[in-house]
Structure formats: structure tokens, C-alpha cells
Amino acid sequence: MRGTAGRTAPAWRGGFGRLWTAAVVSRFGDALRTSALPLLAVRITDAPLVVASVTACGYVPWLLFGLLGGAVADRVDQRRAMWAVDTVRGVLVGGFALAVGLGQASVPLLIALAFTLTTLQTLFDNASTALLPSIVDREALGGANARLMTGQQLAGGLLAGPFVPLLLTAGASMPFAADAGTYLVAAALVASLRIRPPRREPRPAGSTLRAEIAAGLRELWRDRVLRAICLATLLCNIGMGALIATLVLHVTRWLHGSDGAYAAAMTAYAAGSLVGGLVAQRVARRTGRARALLVAGTVQTASLLLVGSVRHLAALFAGMLLLGAMGMIWNVNQVTLMQQRSPASMVGRVSSAFRTASTSGAPVGALLGGAVAGAYGLNAPALLAAVLFALAVASLIPARKPDVPVVAPEDGATTAHVTR
Secondary structure (H helix, E strand, O other): OOOOOOOOOOOOOOHHHHHHHHHHHHHHHHHHHHHHHHHHHHHHOOOHHHHHHHHHOOOHHHHHHHHHHHHHHHHOOHHHHHHHHHHHHHHHHHHHHHHHHOOOOOHHHHHHHHHHHHHHHHHHHHHHHHHHHHOOOHHHHHHHHHHHHHHHHHHHHHHHHHHHHHHHHOOOOHHHHHHHHHHHHHHHHHHOOOEOOOOOOOOOOOOOHHHHHHHHHHHHHHOHHHHHHHHHHHHHHHHHHHHHHHHHHHHHHHOOOOHHHHHHHHHHHHHHHHHHHHHHHHHHHHHOHHHHHHHHHHHHHHHHHHHHHOOOHHHHHHHHHHHHHHHHHHHHHHHHHHHHHOOHHHHHHHHHHHHHHHHOHHHHHHHHHHHHHHHHOOOHHHHHHHHHHHHHHHHOHHHOOOOOOOOOOOOOOOOOOEOO
16 A cells, blocks of 8 residues: 555655645744734733633634635645635734734734634645645655654744743834744745646636535545544634633643643653654554544543543643644645645645634633633533544544555645755
8 A cells, every 4th residue: 555654755855845845944933923923912912801702813814715715725736825824824913013013913913814814724734735745755744744743743833932031122023023034934935845746637617616626525424444533623622722711721720730740741742742852753664544543532531531630730630741743643644645645636625624623623612611610610611622532533443544545646636745
């Protein structure tokens, strides 16, 4: 079977190295902006609902435009779409930095920025997922995804955090100015890629975006493995939404920890993600990608039970470390399976259908976590998450075989080669 264990590592030289650098630089800037936006919001208003609305705008566009972004990504040259989107985002964030520097920032402007950037991201992320198989061989997709996600986690999860206070000392606009710069650097790197995109079959006469979106949904539903993984990921996202939304209360009130303990728990999660990125391919080689998801989900269930039942900070840190590691193993193998099993001309649409369905779980979980914490105790969201993860593992049973067939590239849609 091709590509199930990801035995081939992607070459750093040429296209993948530039794509990796663009992704890591862009994630670093995103982390600066997302950390600075709430801090800026609380300087403007002290209304909790208004401040929360800024964060909520990071979810809404995926629900509204995620499917459309995938359909557009399958129609256009994905490389051009990515650098064009990053250029626009760089200009928008640069303009926002100027407004902040001039003292003209307002809550409506913050909300508009968050909504617009995430709307553009629906096209960028789906185009990026669809582009990668054109840069590396299908057998190397697992290694490429692992390196991309690990680099992004290192840049956004660990390195960016300490820079935000330093930049803020130079002015409230500086994190946003730095983010604008990273977008433009990433755009230049992606624009410099020299690849031949895969040839696509001509669209049928009269084909509409609505029909193409429907075809992507049908393709996701038709594939029993991807269908099972999508349901499992939805359940996991509901669980993680419940946990993360109430984690600060879990740490500071149920465990009587400090703000530093909360930061340490999030750092443990980020560190675990880095470890997971390093071993994701090794786990996949031993078990197969589908079973790697089963392993990751089972360990995460046990970790959540530990976090929710043992009233000690050490248990929290250990649980968060394992959650991060297994979460990265899950993400690497889930994305790789989606890229390998989707027809080459439909990767964007299948990806968008998958992302839209699974992303909807996070805001639902956040609301559910708050309700459960209020009704049953501050550790209840972690236990609820454990139940949801256990259900996710059970839903993966149809995809448990390591030798599930992979969709072959379509005629004329073979993997493109980077021209150096």
C-alpha cells in the first residue's frame, strides 16, 4: 500500500523547505497577533461578552465560509491563492497596526479584523492542504505534515509567547506590525515556489460552486474511513473545547494553583505537541495510520481521566503533556490520511468539509464545558471530555485496519515536481 506508513522523508531543499519556512514564520506572527488582540480588547472595554466576541470571530467564518473556501481552492492555482491571501492579510494587519499606533483602534475594528482574517484563512488553509501533495511524494506526506505541524507548534506555541510582552513595551501596535511583516515574508516564500500544479479534468459545463461543494461532502461521506475520523475529530473537539474553556478555573480554583500554574499547564501541552510531532511517523510505521489514531485517542482518554480525577498539579501537568503529544500524533495522521485518500482534484473540498464539520465542535464544547462546570463541579469538563474521547475511539472502529485502501491519483493528476 502506498503512503500508509510514510517511510519516505521529504527533502528540505527546494519547495518543501520554502513552504515549511513560510508556514512557521506565518504561525509565529499569528501567535503574536492572537495573544495581543485580547490584551488590546481589555484596554478598550471591560465588558466580558464584548471581549469574548473578538475570540468568537475566530470560529464563525469557518462555519460560514469553510466549504466555499475548499471549493475555491480546488478551482484555482493553490500557490497563487496562498501568496495572494497572505499579501492581503499582511496589508490588512499593517493597516490595523497603524490604526492602533494612532489611537484609533475600537472594538468593532477588532471584530472586523478577526472576522476578515479568519475568512481569508478558510481559503488559505484548504489551498495549503491541497498544495502539499504537489510538492512532496505521496509516500512522504506523513513526514512532511509532521515537520510542518511541529515547526508551527514550536513557533506559535513556545517561541512567540515571550515576544509579546517585549513587543508591547515598544508600543501596542508592535505585535500587529510584526504579524504583518510575517505575512508578507510568507507570501514571498510561497510565490517563489516553482512547481507544475497537477492537471485537472475540465469541469462539466454549467458546474457551480454549490454542486462542487456537494461533491466534496459526498466524497467525505462515501469514504468510511474519513467519515469515521471526521466524527471522531468532532467529538474530540467538543471535549477539548469544554476543557480549554474552563481550564483556568480548573487550575486556579479546583486545584488552587496560581496563574503561573495555568501557564505551566499550557506550556506542558505545547511541549507535548513537539514530542508528538517527533514520534508521529514512528508510531504510524509501527501501527498504521488508522490505528495510530486509536492509540492516540485511547491515551488521551486516560490522560483526561487523570486530569479530572486526581487533585494534584503534577497530575495536571502529566495529563496535559500526554494530551499534547497524542493530539499531534492524531493531527499528523488524520491530515495525511485525508490527503492520501481524497482524489487529487478534490483535496480542497474534502479538507474543507472535514474542517467545517469538526471545527464546529469547539464553540459547542466551550459552552457545554461552562454549563457542566457550573452544574457538576470545576473538574467535570475534564471528565466530560474523557467520555467524549472514549466515544471518539469507539467511532474509529470502522477505520481500525492499517491496510485500508488509499485513493490513487487521478489520471493526469500525478504528483507534480518542484523545478529547482
